[in-house]
Amino acid sequence: MSSNSRLFALLLMVAAVATLITWVATAMAVVVSTAGLGRDAVSVRLELVAGGITRDIAEYAGAGIGLSEAVGVSEYLREELSGDPAVAAALVETPDGRPIGRFIRPDRDDLTATTLDLARLERSGLTAAAFPVLVEGMTVGRVVLAMEEAALPAGLDGAMPHFFVALVTALLFGSHLILTAFRELVERPQQAVLAVQQRVALRQFDASAGAVADGPVAPVAEAVTRVLVAVNDRVARARAYVQELRDFSFNRDAAAAAGTLDERLGRSGTFAPDGMVVLRLDHAALVLGPALFRAALVIALGIWLAARGGLPVALSVAAALLVAAVGGLARLVPRMPRPLFLAGLAAAALVVLPAFPEPWLGLPLLALASAHAFATVATIVCSHPAVRAGAALHAAFGLAAGAGLIHLEHVSGSTWVTTGTAVLALFALAVLGTRHAATAGPPPRPDAAAGRLSLPLLPILFWAGAALWLAAGSGAVGTYEAWAATIAVAVGSSLMLTVLYRWRARLVADVALPVALFGAVVALPLGESVAALMLGGFAVGIGAPAAAGLQALHGGLRGMPWTATAVTLGAVLGGLAGTAGAAVVELTAAGRLGGRTAP
Amino acid sequence: MRGLGRLALTVWLCAAIVQVLALATFFATLENVKTRLAVEQLRTLVNRVEGPAAARAALGYPLEYQADLQALVESLSLAVKRSADIYITDAQGVVVFASEHERIGEPVPGAWLQGTDSSDGWVAATAMENVFGARVVNAFGERSGTIVARALRRDVIVDVISAMRTPAIVAGLSLGLAGVLAVAGTALAARAAARRYEAGAEALDRLAAAVSAGKAPDAEDLAALPGVGDVLARVAAVEEEARRLDRPLRDAAASASAASAASASASAARSSRPAGRAA
Numbered sequence: 001m002s003s004n005s006r007l008f009a010l011l012l013m014v015a016a017v018a019t020l021i022t023w024v025a026t027a028m029a030v031v032v033s034t035a036g037l038g039r040d041a042v043s044v045r046l047e048l049v050a051g052g053i054t055r056d057i058a059e060y061a062g063a064g065i066g067l068s069e070a071v072g073v074s075e076y077l078r079e080e081l082s083g084d085p086a087v088a089a090a091l092v093e094t095p096d097g098r099p100i101g102r103f104i105r106p107d108r109d110d111l112t113a114t115t116l117d118l119a120r121l122e123r124s125g126l127t128a129a130a131f132p133v134l135v136e137g138m139t140v141g142r143v144v145l146a147m148e149e150a151a152l153p154a155g156l157d158g159a160m161p162h163f164f165v166a167l168v169t170a171l172l173f174g175s176h177l178i179l180t181a182f183r184e185l186v187e188r189p190q191q192a193v194l195a196v197q198q199r200v201a202l203r204q205f206d207a208s209a210g211a212v213a214d215g216p217v218a219p220v221a222e223a224v225t226r227v228l229v230a231v232n233d234r235v236a237r238a239r240a241y242v243q244e245l246r247d248f249s250f251n252r253d254a255a256a257a258a259g260t261l262d263e264r265l266g267r268s269g270t271f272a273p274d275g276m277v278v279l280r281l282d283h284a285a286l287v288l289g290p291a292l293f294r295a296a297l298v299i300a301l302g303i304w305l306a307a308r309g310g311l312p313v314a315l316s317v318a319a320a321l322l323v324a325a326v327g328g329l330a331r332l333v334p335r336m337p338r339p340l341f342l343a344g345l346a347a348a349a350l351v352v353l354p355a356f357p358e359p360w361l362g363l364p365l366l367a368l369a370s371a372h373a374f375a376t377v378a379t380i381v382c383s384h385p386a387v388r389a390g391a392a393l394h395a396a397f398g399l400a401a402g403a404g405l406i407h408l409e410h411v412s413g414s415t416w417v418t419t420g421t422a423v424l425a426l427f428a429l430a431v432l433g434t435r436h437a438a439t440a441g442p443p444p445r446p447d448a449a450a451g452r453l454s455l456p457l458l459p460i461l462f463w464a465g466a467a468l469w470l471a472a473g474s475g476a477v478g479t480y481e482a483w484a485a486t487i488a489v490a491v492g493s494s495l496m497l498t499v500l501y502r503w504r505a506r507l508v509a510d511v512a513l514p515v516a517l518f519g520a521v522v523a524l525p526l527g528e529s530v531a532a533l534m535l536g537g538f539a540v541g542i543g544a545p546a547a548a549g550l551q552a553l554h555g556g557l558r559g560m561p562w563t564a565t566a567v568t569l570g571a572v573l574g575g576l577a578g579t580a581g582a583a584v585v586e587l588t589a590a591g592r593l594g595g596r597t598a599p
Numbered sequence: 600m601r602g603l604g605r606l607a608l609t610v611w612l613c614a615a616i617v618q619v620l621a622l623a624t625f626f627a628t629l630e631n632v633k634t635r636l637a638v639e640q641l642r643t644l645v646n647r648v649e650g651p652a653a654a655r656a657a658l659g660y661p662l663e664y665q666a667d668l669q670a671l672v673e674s675l676s677l678a679v680k681r682s683a684d685i686y687i688t689d690a691q692g693v694v695v696f697a698s699e700h701e702r703i704g705e706p707v708p709g710a711w712l713q714g715t716d717s718s719d720g721w722v723a724a725t726a727m728e729n730v731f732g733a734r735v736v737n738a739f740g741e742r743s744g745t746i747v748a749r750a751l752r753r754d755v756i757v758d759v760i761s762a763m764r765t766p767a768i769v770a771g772l773s774l775g776l777a778g779v780l781a782v783a784g785t786a787l788a789a790r791a792a793a794r795r796y797e798a799g800a801e802a803l804d805r806l807a808a809a810v811s812a813g814k815a816p817d818a819e820d821l822a823a824l825p826g827v828g829d830v831l832a833r834v835a836a837v838e839e840e841a842r843r844l845d846r847p848l849r850d851a852a853a854s855a856s857a858a859s860a861a862s863a864s865a866s867a868a869r870s871s872r873p874a875g876r877a878a
Contacts, residue, residue: 007792011606014784015613021780022614022773023621029769030625033762034632041636044679045643051678052647052671084646086639159628166624167617174613181609186792200826216603216793223803227824230810231831238834238841245841254844261837268833408620412627417620 073101169404185215203269210278289394294429295373300402301422323367376433392544407479485537492541516543607785614777641731641748662744
């Protein structure tokens with residue numbers, strides 16, 4: 001593990017500890033508050049029930065019958081309270097504590113054998129209270145009532161999965177933030193300093209790293225610039241001396257030799273007599289991952305917003321897929337408007353999207369957002385196979401974060417979280433793309449245009465996979481299930497990346513891709529089950545980085561016929577196996593297989 | 600250690616994002632819990648009225664003739680501090696007794712009576728209100744009327760906001776703790792890297808100072824930026840060559856000036872001797 005990886009892992013651990021501490025503390029406070037709500041509710045219900053009973057008994061006693069001679073009180077209590085399942089026990093007693101009637105719910109056998117009183121009921125884990133029976137201001141008896149109070153009120157136990165989704169989603173966002181900051185504050189200045197050092201080793205002193213972010217590497221970058229300035233000054237002084245020798249020397253030989261010395265100075269390195277320029281570097285390897293995270297997030301939320309307006313999910317996915325590809329290709333056209341302008345337009349579109357009752361108006365807005373997202377991503381081209389493959393993981397994380405937000409919105413019913421996040425992510429994506437385009441130097445390879453052309457292939461494959469399992473549910477997939485599937489995508493991507501890093505071979509990708517598609521297509525006919533969704537997501541997660549790595553290893557679009565054949569074979573076999581599997585499942589469910597026969 | 604502030608801020612932001620999402624989720628959960636509790640309370644209210652009303656309805660008294668029910672619904676509504684209203688309707692759905700007097704004589708909204716076929720009561724929750732209803736049947740099993748309790752969701756929200764006060768305070772305090780953790784943890788995690796960078800920057804600063812002063816840098820400092828030593832050596836060689844070329848002229852000029860000084864002193868001596876002689 002490199003020192004940078006170790007530092008990043010340590011930062012993630014610090015963030016995880018800080019996050020978990022705050023989350024657990026707040027969750028405990030919520031549990032305490034909820035328990036308080038439950039206690040208050042039980043005490044109010046006790047008062048309501050006891051109020052009716054004390055009123056009836058007061059009327060009875062007010063008729064002139066002494067409570068100590070009352071009969072039928074137990075029957076009255078049974079008639080009154082047997083319809084309320086929360087009441088566990090009730091007791092009516094005289095002021096001197098003699099019971100004249102009691103009610104015990106049939107399933108509370110533990111209370112029947114003993115003498116009931118307030119303390120005994122409270123010791124039994126019940127919430128109990130005593131209410132006086134008043135007749136003309138005199139206490140003629142009292143009613144003791146006990147209710148069962150659940151440790152946690154109903155509704156809190158089922159909320160744990162939502163809390164978990166919130167935690168994982170927030171951690172995904174936090175990790176993305178930390179990664180972005182780490183790359184901006186540490187890795188990007190490191191690359192700049194390293195590039196300057198490499199140029200200095202080649203005796204090139206005419207460009208500096210410029211102003212870098214104020215991170216831990218900034219002092220080094222500034223010190224390197226000071227050395228460059230000092231060297232340029234030293235050379236300038238030497239050159240001035242040589243010129244003085246040439247212009248003012250009485251020695252004719254020296255004047256003639258000065259030209260040679262000047263040439264030697266010029267050959268000793270590349271200097272900047274008129275001031276250094278800022279080195280322009282292509283940091284695509286650092287920017288591509290975060291950009292794809294934001295793009296996937298924007299498009300996932302856009303699809304959700306459009307689907308909420310009434311569009312079929314499959315149609316939304318297909319539209320986003322198509323337009324993302326077009327947007328990626330459109331960036332090849334020179335002199336496009338500034339991405340920021342498009343971002344503003346698309347952000348405004350996303351803001352007004354939920355306000356449109358007519359879903360067909362949402363479709364072009366979703367298309368605009370998708371096109372812009374991938375137009376921005378397409379400005380960032382990276383030819384490194386590992387980065388290409390890793391980008392799929394970032395996209396998977398973006399998708400999982402979006403799915404988590406969608407689930408939380410579905411649970412809470414508020415729409416501002418998804419809309420606000422979509423707009424923020426789109427804006428952040430545009431800023432990333434604009435900054436990259438402004439600072440990037442010439443592309444590292446002459447065939448970068450081909451790279452741009454082939455870049456949309458990755459999202460196309462990725463979104464095609466996503467469309468498969470989303471459309472499989474035909475809109476019947478719950479948000480929690482969809483989130484689980486996206487997490488499966490992320491897990492699959494992580495595993496495939498680990499394999500690709502360990503065995504960086506074309507064979508791995510060539511085998512993994514058809515196998516993954518096989519799995520995805522097998523899952524298709526199984527329909528809406530969570531396991532099928534997760535299997536499909538896992539397969540897409542494996543396939544996306546494998547395809548990206550394969551694409552990069554092949555050098556773009558060339559040399560993929562064998563892979564295409566294998567992929568087709570995998571898909572066809574998967575389709576056949578999936579159909580057969582679905583038939584088996586159906587037959588098993590109908591009881592015609594597995595030895596189950598109708599009597 | 601310079602430059603770790605933004606990293607620590609980002610780490611803290613991670614905790615802050617979690618808190619924002621957590622609070623939003625917790626709020627939704629508490630609202631759900633409180634809504635259920637509110638519905639249970641409505642169920643209790645309805646049960647309290649349904650008991651006596653159903654007993655007399657079974658004896659043949661229609662609900663609209665049970666005048667004491669008005670006092671009962673008012674006392675129950677008072678018991679819950681008017682946070683819920685209770686309505687008793689006849690078989691046609693017209694309110695005959697109610698804790699909200701203005702409603703008496705009016706039909707209840709149709710949405711409140713959508714579960715009248717249910718023998719266990721029904722819940723009709725909307726964005727504005729929670730409603731629990733139960734039917735009352737006579738001895739022949741025919742619907743004699745309905746009892747409906749209603750509470751505004753606004754009260755639920757107010758209670759939830761009140762209940763969220765403690766979690767919000769805890770969240771704020773724990774975010775403060777997270778800030779301390781983020782600063783200390785980031786400093787601890789980046790300590791080795793920051794020291795390495797600081798040492799590198801110091802070596803480069805010494806190198807820059809030496810180059811500016813025209814002194815020979817240490818070999819250790821030169822190793823911080825390979826390539827500088829080579830260029831400095833070349834520049835020094837050029838300067839030395841220039842000095843060498845410049846030296847004969849300087850030597851000649853120096854000897855010429857020395858010679859002129861010597862001749863001047865000699866002529867001064869000559870001029871003083873005759874004067875002495877004359878004296």
